[in-house]
Amino acid sequence: MKITIADLLEPLARAGEVVVFTGAGLSADSGIPTFRDGSTGLWANIDPEEVASIEGFENNPDKVWAWHESMRSLFAEVQPNTGHEGIAALEALLPNARVTVITQNIDGLHQAAGSTRVLEIHGSVLRIRCHRHCGFVEHWLAGHAAPRRCPSCGAPARPDVVWFGEALDQDVFSLAAQATLDADVFFTVGTSAIVQPAASLAMAAKEYGALLIEVNPYETPFSVHADYAVRSGASEFFPALWKDLSKIVGEPGGQNASKRVD
Template sequence: MRVPEEVLELARTAKGVTVLTGAGMSAESGLATFRDAQTGLWAQQDPSELATPEAWEADPARVWAWYRWRMTLMTRAQPNAGHRALAEWSEAGDAHLWVVTQNVDDLHERAGSDVLAHLHGSIFALRCSRCGQDADAVGEPLTEPVERLDPPVCVHCGGLVRPGIVWFGEALPQDALERAEAATLSADLVLVIGTSGIVYPAAGLPIMAHHRGVPVVEINPEETDLSDIATATWRVPAGEALPALLTALRENTA
């Protein structure tokens, strides 16, 4: 695959690259995006009705069952070629990559990347809903979805353990947002991969870069709300674009 000349030149000369990834990146590994229809038991369920503190308070066993099934699906999924290419690019050492993701899975980490910030939290970073202490017990893996499942109990206070993600109505983790903003302001290039650009404050990061004159490259098969501010757009999936870009960079420095 031929890499657009402008994209290759921007990547070749950048010493610091901030990579912002969204649901489209994980979708290439077979994970449905949050708003896509779920399968089986949850096919007719609106996920937003389960992703709130109010839903947890009303029926924690129902909410935990849905998230425990999502954990199972994420564990079964494997990093795709785009995830692996980012990890290899970082290991090459020609540029420093800061990976900032809106995804709550661990596919970047399993591919070998160090993630600077999970802006919306991580589904596997469990914590007590009462005392806030970290937890590491999720119970036995599910073989199929269930309607209700009792959450694990915190060993510190006896409260119920919840997934460590940001629900609707909750603030983003401030430390993660600050790290992401700092990386965006330090970068020579911002890559925006597989994100719709409609969820803030994550979508504000490439806009911040654009206003400061930092080049923004969008890799996405579809046009998004961020396309107009992009320095260059590449309308291919990340699983195809990133390996091709890595190959081109290696050939360029050989």
Template sequence: MEVPPTLVEKARTARSITVLTGAGMSAESGLPTFRDAQTGLWARYDPMTLATPEAWREDPALVWAWYQKRGAMLQTAEPNAGHLALATWSKFQDIRIVTQNVDDLHERAGSTNVIHVHGSLLTPYCDSCHTPYPADVEEPTGERVPPPKCACGGLIRPGVVWFGEMLPEDAFARAIDAAQRCDLMIVVGTSGIVYPAAGLAQLAQSNGASVAEINPAETEASSQVDIRWRATAATALPALLAQVNP
């Protein structure tokens, strides 16, 4: 695979690299993207109506079952070659990963500097007192599963950020810092339309960094980046790593 020479040069000379990953990063591990996850019992539901505080208040059993289904999918998925390449790369260069994904595939691949700006399927907590709750994923047998109850009487909710909710303050502050400090930002598998995370690339550029996009298709962000590479994460990142550290 031919790697853009400019990207190789930028990657080799960068003191710090921030990689922003989205759903396309995990799709090659068999995890469907947000909208593609609507199959089977949930095919008739719009994910936009399930991933909201309003949906949780109205029908927590439906929402909990849907996220249990997503968690069950995650349990059968494995990190792909792109995840593994980033983990290897981070052993000899300053690589920070900011992910919009709610899975743990970066961590399972071996990456340690991972910032989850949209939360995680593996960090449920009480919707009243916010006490963390151990993740216990079971494949749902129906479209409704009553969520566990906290000792305070509240319900245990998924640890993801829903539409209409603020991003985790600490995580997003770290993401902003990673964008401001990097010399190169690589945007992988994200549509570039979900803000505020989508604004991190522009922030990196405004602080002097080059921004490269790795995506098999044009996105909302394509016209604003410095380097465009039409490839998938699992093919592009190992190829880039081979050029940076031959």
């Protein structure tokens, strides 16, 4: 269905829970290649099983660390784009709604843009943790070598990301699932939302009555399930949404900021 931003303003102004589910397409405008985009993708000339699996880590930890360190260096050089910033701005524009970001991305750009409730279901390359789950987790500072051993128990340390063949962190996914079930408006942004178990969130939101909005410049297999499919990149869509939504609920911090459509 072809829509305009104006069609989304009243549902957003009424919402008590807004969920934004994001994938690699969102960060592409910041200069981060997606994992599967031909010769420029992060998997280009790389066997994922060698650098992003438990077996690869146990067979050749140096290779796994080198690949993650290259990603960490790349992410340190980029900034959030206007899509990230527009998503973060929803928190100020919708003061009576809880805005939850559920992301498949591991780059930390949502937090850098100012989003305060971010559920990283695939983890973050900006953190390291104990391979034995003893509880040790530490932020990986740019320019600093990551410890290869857990300082708490001596087990191998590893990037805090979900590798192929691993289950998602159940605590994080449970929070994501609850936000999904509570959602009044659910965006999918820069993702086809067909990879499980992440894809189950968008469909669950629809089944529980959320307005389901896809923001993607390309049609995806998920498009037929969306209530509205917006053929736009996030960097164009969310700043435009912010501009129009501010006319309804007031500028962030202004005297009309808490006025909502009844």
